[in-house]
Amino acid sequence: MNDILDIFGMILLLIGGIFLFLGGLGIFRMPDTYNRLQAGTKATTLGGMSVILSVGILEPGWFIKTLVLVIFIALANPISSHALAHANYKRGNKPYLKGGPEYDQYRKVFEPEVKETKDNTTEKVKEEETA
Amino acid sequence: METLSAGGKIARFFFAWVLLFLIWLMFTSTLALQEVLTGAGVSFIIALPTNRFFTEVQLYRFKPLRLFYVIEYLFVFLWALIVANLDVARRVISPKLPINPGIVSFKTKLTSDFAKMVLANSITLTPGTLSVDIIDDTYYIHWIDVKSLDPEQCKKDIAEQFEKILLKIF
Numbered sequence: 001m002n003d004i005l006d007i008f009g010m011i012l013l014l015i016g017g018i019f020l021f022l023g024g025l026g027i028f029r030m031p032d033t034y035n036r037l038q039a040g041t042k043a044t045t046l047g048g049m050s051v052i053l054s055v056g057i058l059e060p061g062w063f064i065k066t067l068v069l070v071i072f073i074a075l076a077n078p079i080s081s082h083a084l085a086h087a088n089y090k091r092g093n094k095p096y097l098k099g100g101p102e103y104d105q106y107r108k109v110f111e112p113e114v115k116e117t118k119d120n121t122t123e124k125v126k127e128e129e130t131a
Numbered sequence: 132m133e134t135l136s137a138g139g140k141i142a143r144f145f146f147a148w149v150l151l152f153l154i155w156l157m158f159t160s161t162l163a164l165q166e167v168l169t170g171a172g173v174s175f176i177i178a179l180p181t182n183r184f185f186t187e188v189q190l191y192r193f194k195p196l197r198l199f200y201v202i203e204y205l206f207v208f209l210w211a212l213i214v215a216n217l218d219v220a221r222r223v224i225s226p227k228l229p230i231n232p233g234i235v236s237f238k239t240k241l242t243s244d245f246a247k248m249v250l251a252n253s254i255t256l257t258p259g260t261l262s263v264d265i266i267d268d269t270y271y272i273h274w275i276d277v278k279s280l281d282p283e284q285c286k287k288d289i290a291e292q293f294e295k296i297l298l299k300i301f
C-alpha cells in the first residue's frame with residue numbers, strides 16, 4: 001500500500017515538473033506579455049498544485065497542510081495574473097495581434113472616440129498602418 | 132456592496148474567525164490544548180481588523196443544495212484546468228506556435244461581485260483565456276486563439292459551462 005502511494009506521489013511529482021517546465025518554455029517562446037501570462041499561469045497552477053500534492057502524498061503527515069497550500073495557489077494564481085494583465089494594459093503595453101486591430105476589443109474602453117464611430121475606426125486604423 | 136445590519140456584522144466576524152481558526156488547525160495539524168487555544172486567540176485578533184475582507188455575501192443565504200452545485204463546479208473546473216494545461220503544452224511545444232491572440236468581450240448574467248470574481252478566476256484557469264478586466268457586467272478576456280469576435284459566440288465558447296452552474300449557486 002505504501003509503495004503504491006509512493007509511486008503515485010512520484011508520478012504526480014513528475015507530471016508537476018513537466019508542466020512547470022512547459023510553463024517556463026512558454027514564457028520563453030510566446031510573443032507578448034499576455035500570451036506569456038497565459039502560459040505561465042495555467043502551467044504553474046497545475047504544476048505547482050501537483051508538486052505540492054505529491055509532497056503531501058510522499059510525506060503523509062503534511063497532507064492537510066499541502067491541501068491548504070493547493071487551495072491558496074488555486075485562489076492566488078489567477079488573481080495575480082489578472083492584476084498583471086490589467087496593469088500592463090493600463091500602462092499602454094499593447095497586445096500582439098496577429099489578426100489585425102479589431103481583435104482588441106478592450107481598446108475602446110480607453111479610447112472613447114473609437115467607441116462612437118466603431119464601424120469606421122477599424123478601417124481608419126488599417127489605413128494608418130499601411131500609410 | 133450591501134450595507135450590513137449589526138447582526139450581519141457579527142455573523143461576518145464569526146465567519147472570519149472560524150475560517151481563520153480552521154486554517155490554523157489545518158496548518159498545525161494537532162489538537163493539543165495549547166495549540167488550539169493559541170490558535171483561537173490569534174485568529175480572534177486577526178479577525179477583528181480583517182473580517183470585512185472575507186465575505187460580502189449575507190450568510191443567511193446559505194442553502195445546503197448550493198453545496199452540491201459547488202462540488203459539481205469543482206469537478207467541471209478541475210477538468211477544465213487539466214484541459215487548459217494540455218492545450219498550453221500543445222501550443223508551446225509545436226514549432227509553429229499556433230496562436231491568434233486578441234481581447235474579446237462579452238456580457239454576463241451574474242450580479243454579485245463574488246460570483247463575477249469566481250467566474251473571472253475560472254476563465255483565467257481554463258483553456259486559452261485570461262481575464263483582463265471586468266467593467267460592470269462586461270468581461271474583457273484575452274484569448275490566445277480567437278475563434279470569433281461576436282460576443283454571444285465568445286460567451287458560448289468561454290464561459291457558458293461555468294456560468295450555468297454559478298447562476299444556480301448564487
